[in-house]
Amino acid sequence: MRIALTGAWGQLGTALDAALCAEHTIIPLDRDQIELGSPATVERIVASGADLVIHPAAYTNVDGCARDPGLAYQVNALGTKYVALACRRLGVPLVYISTNEVFAGDAAQPYAEYDATGPVNAYGRSKLAGEVVVRELLERFYIVRIAWLFGGEQNFVRTVLRLAANPPEAGLRMVADEVGSPTYSVDVAAAVRQLIATEHYGTYHVVNTGAASRYHFARVILDQAGYTALPLQPIRLADYQRASTPPPYTPLANYAGAALGITLRPWEEALAAYLKAIGDSR
Numbered sequence: 001m002r003i004a005l006t007g008a009w010g011q012l013g014t015a016l017d018a019a020l021c022a023e024h025t026i027i028p029l030d031r032d033q034i035e036l037g038s039p040a041t042v043e044r045i046v047a048s049g050a051d052l053v054i055h056p057a058a059y060t061n062v063d064g065c066a067r068d069p070g071l072a073y074q075v076n077a078l079g080t081k082y083v084a085l086a087c088r089r090l091g092v093p094l095v096y097i098s099t100n101e102v103f104a105g106d107a108a109q110p111y112a113e114y115d116a117t118g119p120v121n122a123y124g125r126s127k128l129a130g131e132v133v134v135r136e137l138l139e140r141f142y143i144v145r146i147a148w149l150f151g152g153e154q155n156f157v158r159t160v161l162r163l164a165a166n167p168p169e170a171g172l173r174m175v176a177d178e179v180g181s182p183t184y185s186v187d188v189a190a191a192v193r194q195l196i197a198t199e200h201y202g203t204y205h206v207v208n209t210g211a212a213s214r215y216h217f218a219r220v221i222l223d224q225a226g227y228t229a230l231p232l233q234p235i236r237l238a239d240y241q242r243a244s245t246p247p248p249y250t251p252l253a254n255y256a257g258a259a260l261g262i263t264l265r266p267w268e269e270a271l272a273a274y275l276k277a278i279g280d281s282r
Helices: 011-020 040-048 062-067 069-090 122-137 156-165 185-196 214-224 267-280
Strands: 002-006 025-029 052-055 094-099 141-146 172-175 202-205 232-235
Touching (some): 011 025, 156 267, 185 267, 214 267
Parallel strands (some): 002 025, 141 202, 172 232
16 A cells, blocks of 8 residues: 655654564655645645555644644644545545644543544644534544654653753652653554554554653653652642643543554553664664
8 A cells, every 4th residue: 555654754653664664665755755734745645646645744833833723724724634635636645634622631631533523732732723624525534643752852851861861950840739640652653553554543542551741751761761869849830931821631431443453552662672772772
């Protein structure tokens, strides 16, 4: 199968390419090939002659989205519209990568696939708009929500390791009242590989099993990386000033994927695998 992959050199795109290239022909579409906010994206993807399109590319800087919600909407909502229109022209399915931030974060338990959405920030609103347009334009699609992704060069795990190597004078502090689903890009890519073979279209939560606060996530990173003696202070979201307002509680529950036999390992195991991978690469 010929698979067009947007954001091919990004954190998830790289993992998807590695997971799929042995069985499929990957057509990489990164910034040099398409500009997501431009209608020209439609013709560029149609010209690829793809049998399937996977669309992880997005404006994912949540604080940047808060500062410029118009740009967020242009890239994440209209950009996804252009990708979906190309799929419609080609008559092929789309895998749209969405986010936990489409939810409000005020639930008492992990969000299921068809729970009511209600994003509280510009990034979440723009990604939810992408979901709406996919459902509006296509009959065959997979909406794959992920969360707290790590696996490339820039992510929360790398940030914690960088801070641990050169701790600030005030010490390390992490938010204890923001809870989510830490998720390894390699595991997401493996799950997407399984999912596209099923042709069971719909909405899926593809996250590693379990949940953690930013504080607990950071503590486990430090411990697994050998910084067990390094102090870490819990703080509140209200104490951490930033442009965007993150939803405070967005663990995702995997019901739809699990029904097909698609489950991901606990996030602590995935983290250990990632730390080993980046350690071996040094």
